[in-house]
Amino acid sequence: MQFRIEALDQHYGSSQVLRQVGLEIAPGECLAVLGRNGAGKTTLLKCVMGLIAPSAGRVLLDGADITGWSPNRRSRAGIAYVPQGREIFSELTVGENIEAAARAHGTYGTAAMEEAVSLFPVLAEMWKRPGGALSGGQQQQLAIARALVTRPRLLILDEPTEGIQPNIVAAIGEVLRALKGRLSILLVEQYLDFAIETADAFLILSRGAVVESGRAEAMSRAHLTRFIAV
Numbered sequence: 001m002q003f004r005i006e007a008l009d010q011h012y013g014s015s016q017v018l019r020q021v022g023l024e025i026a027p028g029e030c031l032a033v034l035g036r037n038g039a040g041k042t043t044l045l046k047c048v049m050g051l052i053a054p055s056a057g058r059v060l061l062d063g064a065d066i067t068g069w070s071p072n073r074r075s076r077a078g079i080a081y082v083p084q085g086r087e088i089f090s091e092l093t094v095g096e097n098i099e100a101a102a103r104a105h106g107t108y109g110t111a112a113m114e115e116a117v118s119l120f121p122v123l124a125e126m127w128k129r130p131g132g133a134l135s136g137g138q139q140q141q142l143a144i145a146r147a148l149v150t151r152p153r154l155l156i157l158d159e160p161t162e163g164i165q166p167n168i169v170a171a172i173g174e175v176l177r178a179l180k181g182r183l184s185i186l187l188v189e190q191y192l193d194f195a196i197e198t199a200d201a202f203l204i205l206s207r208g209a210v211v212e213s214g215r216a217e218a219m220s221r222a223h224l225t226r227f228i229a230v
Ligand SMILES: Nc1ncnc2c1ncn2[C@@H]1O[C@H](COP(=O)(O)OP(=O)(O)OP(=O)(O)O)[C@@H](O)[C@H]1O
Pocket: 012, 017, 035, 036, 037, 038, 039, 040, 041, 042, 043, 044
């Protein structure tokens, strides 16, 4: 899957939040987007998912211009989004959260559903518990599994480690690294060690503009730290 953004602008009213943002994700790779609070990272992800329309620029999936597509259509085309704060259905059980996503995407009872669940063993253990009874880390695992049930080719994650205990952060990192190669990942992450362990390439946003981008191996930790200290 080839994913590319060209010269994206976004405004909230009269304030410009994204300025000529461009990026490309190589098939099977993880691109991590870093930047201080308010740099425009979440806004960028929402534009990729079609939740907000950019004021200018293009979003391209396998060469097709999907800029005007609805979130549903993007989801069917293989883009899955795990928003910040996770947004699972807290009244539904873990199983119902998974099954609802699987039914909506025609993967109910398929290997895709089984595999997504098996990546996070805690989900089977908690299958009949309401989503709201899970810890923050468990909810994040549920949210990622629910996204994977849709068999995405591009998985978008907004700060998946935020407020989560270290052992679950490690488990999520392992899963993401194992998934690379089979799907591409667009990761917004403030936790630098996690981003460094997971990403193949970095893009740094500052005040809505790309100030730096490159291969992970070409960027030192000290260099990256400069861009995310709050
Ligand atoms: N719905 C909105 N209406 C108006 N301004 C907004 C809206 N959402 C975000 N903004 C502003 O746009 C800018 C970018 O916000 P965004 O959430 O994209 O940044 P971010 O890099 O994800 O930050 P954080 O790390 O705090 O989530 C900020 O100045 C924010 O206040």
